[in-house]
Amino acid sequence: MAITLATIPFEERYTLPPIEAVPDTPEEMREKQDRIRWLKVERKAVILAHNYQRDEVQEVADFVGDSLGLSQEAAKTDAEVIVFCGVHFMAETASILCPDKKVLLPDLRAGCSLAASITLDELRTWKAAYPEAVVVAYINTTAEIKAESDYCCTSANAKKVIAAIPEEKDILFIPDKFLAYVVAQQTKRKNIIAYPGSCHVHKSIKPEDVATILEEHPDIELLLHPECGCVSSCMAKVFDGTLPQERTYFLSTEGMVRHIRESSAKEFAVGTEVGILHRLKKGHPDKVFYPVNPQAVCAFMKTITLDKVLRSLEFLKPEVRVPEEIARKARRAIDRMLELV
Numbered sequence: 001m002a003i004t005l006a007t008i009p010f011e012e013r014y015t016l017p018p019i020e021a022v023p024d025t026p027e028e029m030r031e032k033q034d035r036i037r038w039l040k041v042e043r044k045a046v047i048l049a050h051n052y053q054r055d056e057v058q059e060v061a062d063f064v065g066d067s068l069g070l071s072q073e074a075a076k077t078d079a080e081v082i083v084f085c086g087v088h089f090m091a092e093t094a095s096i097l098c099p100d101k102k103v104l105l106p107d108l109r110a111g112c113s114l115a116a117s118i119t120l121d122e123l124r125t126w127k128a129a130y131p132e133a134v135v136v137a138y139i140n141t142t143a144e145i146k147a148e149s150d151y152c153c154t155s156a157n158a159k160k161v162i163a164a165i166p167e168e169k170d171i172l173f174i175p176d177k178f179l180a181y182v183v184a185q186q187t188k189r190k191n192i193i194a195y196p197g198s199c200h201v202h203k204s205i206k207p208e209d210v211a212t213i214l215e216e217h218p219d220i221e222l223l224l225h226p227e228c229g230c231v232s233s234c235m236a237k238v239f240d241g242t243l244p245q246e247r248t249y250f251l252s253t254e255g256m257v258r259h260i261r262e263s264s265a266k267e268f269a270v271g272t273e274v275g276i277l278h279r280l281k282k283g284h285p286d287k288v289f290y291p292v293n294p295q296a297v298c299a300f301m302k303t304i305t306l307d308k309v310l311r312s313l314e315f316l317k318p319e320v321r322v323p324e325e326i327a328r329k330a331r332r333a334i335d336r337m338l339e340l341v
Contacts, residue, residue, distance in 0.1 A: 117197025147329035
């Protein structure tokens with residue numbers, strides 16, 4: 001695997017929004033949640049929420065999951081309106097899969113640092129340098145990037161997508177370099193060429209964070225998202241025995257949920273955005289969860305509040321709609337991903 005581009009200062013392409021404090025009392029929060037549930041029926045709407053959303057927003061969702069699960073739910077819903085409590089590229093994906101439905105994103109500031117890692121011009125330049133290569137785009141990309149790609153993937157099915165591509169084909173993997181490393185190790189592919197992008201939240205989960213949590217809880221099971229900045233170091237440590245091979249796992253968020261459900265362990269160190277802890281604690285009150293990095297918070301995800309979900313349902317906006325030609329091209333890559341689930 002090779003990084004072929006110089007480090008790109010893509011951090012300059014986005015500004016993290018402030019995380020709004022919500023002063024609601026528990027009773028006020030329940031009233032808003034009840035109002036949202038009533039409006040949802042009135043508007044014939046479905047609410048999809050990502051695992052990283054605020055706790056109270058997850059509670060009003062019809063489905064809470066990862067990018068793959070949310071895409072699947074969007075594709076099969078018969079609702080007339082989709083309220084997407086996630087970030088912009090997720091709402092775009094729902095719009096591509098459901099062109100006849102109204103897709104709402106309660107706050108248009110809900111962007112993604114990973115999606116900002118690569119521009120259309122950069123991808124086209126890269127493709128020109130490797131004209132025979134297959135482009136695999138992580139779902140954390142814009143619709144126009146997906147439209148220039150051959151396959152989409154998520155962290156849950158990246159290994160399966162790569163395995164479906166002939167071994168002799170070079171693969172341009174965009175835009176997450178950490179996930180590319182994990183997939184290259186899992187598939188033993190030496191011709192995965194990784195774009196040097198990353199998620200600002202997962203990049204902040206460092207090897208020293210892992211060392212600290214294991215020092216404090218030496219018998220804990222360690223669950224790390226493939227986007228984490230510590231994955232290459234941690235994989236090497238698993239191979240040399242420095243990290244316990246039988247208790248260290250590299251998993252998507254939905255993979256974490258499944259693993260915890262099936263595991264007999266009672267304590268888990270969770271290396272991803274801390275929003276998932278609400279779902280884990282709710283689903284497994286008999287188990288204990290520790291964030292590998294308690295400061296791993298996505299400000300983009302936290303822009304969505306109950307007040308904004310309410311306004312979206314009341315006024316049926318802001319709407320996200322992908323231009324027809326881009327949607328048609330992007331759908332090909334997304335459908336290939338969904339066929340490999």
